[in-house]
Amino acid sequence: MQHSLMNRLAELAAITDTPGALTRLFLSPAHKRAIELITGWMQDAGLETEIDAIGNLVGRSPNAAGKPRLLLGSHIDTVRDAGAYDGNFGVLAAITAVKSMEALPYAIEIIAFGDEEGSRFPQTLSGSRAVTGNFDMNALSSADSTGATMGDALRAFGGDPDSIPKIARNPAEILAYVELHIEQGPVLEAKNLPVGIVTAINGASRLAVTLTGAAGHAGTVPMAMRRDALAAAAEQILFIETYGKSIPNLVATVGSLAIHPGAPNSIPGRATYSIDIRAPEDSARREAVATISARLEEIAATRNIEIAITQTHNAPATTCASWLQDQLADAIAAQNLPVCHLPSGAGHDAMAIAALCPVAMLFTRCKGGISHTPAESITAEDANIAVAVLTRFLRSFKMPETP
Ligand code: HGY
Ligand code: MN
Ligand code: MN
Numbered sequence: 548m549q550h551s552l553m554n555r556l557a558e559l560a561a562i563t564d565t566p567g568a569l570t571r572l573f574l575s576p577a578h579k580r581a582i583e584l585i586t587g588w589m590q591d592a593g594l595e596t597e598i599d600a601i602g603n604l605v606g607r608s609p610n611a612a613g614k615p616r617l618l619l620g621s622h623i624d625t626v627r628d629a630g631a632y633d634g635n636f637g638v639l640a641a642i643t644a645v646k647s648m649e650a651l652p653y654a655i656e657i658i659a660f661g662d663e664e665g666s667r668f669p670q671t672l673s674g675s676r677a678v679t680g681n682f683d684m685n686a687l688s689s690a691d692s693t694g695a696t697m698g699d700a701l702r703a704f705g706g707d708p709d710s711i712p713k714i715a716r717n718p719a720e721i722l723a724y725v726e727l728h729i730e731q732g733p734v735l736e737a738k739n740l741p742v743g744i745v746t747a748i749n750g751a752s753r754l755a756v757t758l759t760g761a762a763g764h765a766g767t768v769p770m771a772m773r774r775d776a777l778a779a780a781a782e783q784i785l786f787i788e789t790y791g792k793s794i795p796n797l798v799a800t801v802g803s804l805a806i807h808p809g810a811p812n813s814i815p816g817r818a819t820y821s822i823d824i825r826a827p828e829d830s831a832r833r834e835a836v837a838t839i840s841a842r843l844e845e846i847a848a849t850r851n852i853e854i855a856i857t858q859t860h861n862a863p864a865t866t867c868a869s870w871l872q873d874q875l876a877d878a879i880a881a882q883n884l885p886v887c888h889l890p891s892g893a894g895h896d897a898m899a900i901a902a903l904c905p906v907a908m909l910f911t912r913c914k915g916g917i918s919h920t921p922a923e924s925i926t927a928e929d930a931n932i933a934v935a936v937l938t939r940f941l942r943s944f945k946m947p948e949t950p
């Protein structure tokens with residue numbers, strides 16, 4: 548049966564590490580099974596496939612070696628309890644477009660990146676950073692919540708940590724990178740448009756905070772003698788929210804929190820939490836990291852709590868190449884659709900790939916702007932329009948006279 552793009556997305560969404568919800572972590576059994584399924588679809592589209600040393604799945608048009616290559620793709624890892632389209636849509640839409648394509652004057656490489664979300668290890672964009680030669684090998688010693696290191700997980704997965712540096716592409720061989728992705732926001736729906744062109748991607752910083760106080764009996768330790776790590780975290784988290792609200796276009800989020808020992812009748816001795824800070828301007832984001840960190844230190848000192856703040860991710864704001872945006876605009880106009888440009892508040896692999904070559908993104912409308920939850924949804928019509936726009940873009944793609 549001819550698999551429609553939506554059928555394939557549904558089939559892929561069933562591949563999860565946590566039955567009943569979609570969670571597909573980097574280097575997990577579900578990641579491996581997803582690679583197996585997508586490999587078949589890539590080969591069905593005439594692509595030669597390989598799994599690289601860090602677990603990215605790569606599909607190349609035949610005889611691509613040495614030819615200038617246009618990169619397509621997105622990520623196939625997910626957040627916990629994810630929607631079916633974030634990342635996965637971009638990979639399968641690219642395969643669908645390439646399958647319908649006649650021979651092109653340039654080679655195509657579709658990459659299904661294994662770790663964009665950073666849901667398992669503290670780092671994010673590991674797969675795309677390896678492709679650009681910017682993967683930090685120290686990340687191999689970072690551990691997931693079970694204590695497994697990325698290096699051990701990669702070896703168990705069949706990867707080859709020592710060969711990661713060899714993944715780096717030669718910039719002279721790469722023409723550009725174009726990523727299809729759901730918008731994950733409300734703009735296209737509000738404008739009643741199926742697709743839009745990304746102008747720029749907000750920069751992002753991620754911090755890990757560890758607070759150490761004193762665990763104790765909830766019934767016997769007087770309030771004035773406590774060093775309650777969770778109470779300190781609560782005061783700090785409220786400051787983070789207040790600061791985020793005070794700066795236009797900046798967002799600051801505490802998405803994960805863990806306390807120890809975590810018993811109703813024990814005073815929390817330790818609290819760890821994440822901070823995600825984003826802004827269109829890198830200066831505002833850097834100032835936010837500095838201001839928030841300083842205030843967290845003050846609150847910890849006042850409460851006699853030890854604090855450790857580690858920056859685990861830092862990605863500068865990324866501008867999409869105007870000549871690529873123009874060619875996407877032509878492809879949209881050829882569908883008799885209005886052309887809309889919009890910024891991306893969400894992060895994407897394109898942020899990492901921008902270190903290698905010019906990048907662009909095409910957004911597809913998603914219902915209610917909802918993402919990173921099972922309620923994430925797109926329509927088959929919009930998916931087909933996005934594929935039609937990409938197909939038209941690929942047919943007319945040309946390098947600018949003066950890049
Ligand atoms: O966090 C993000 O913006 C992306 O989904 N990784
Ligand atoms: Mn995501
Ligand atoms: Mn994504």
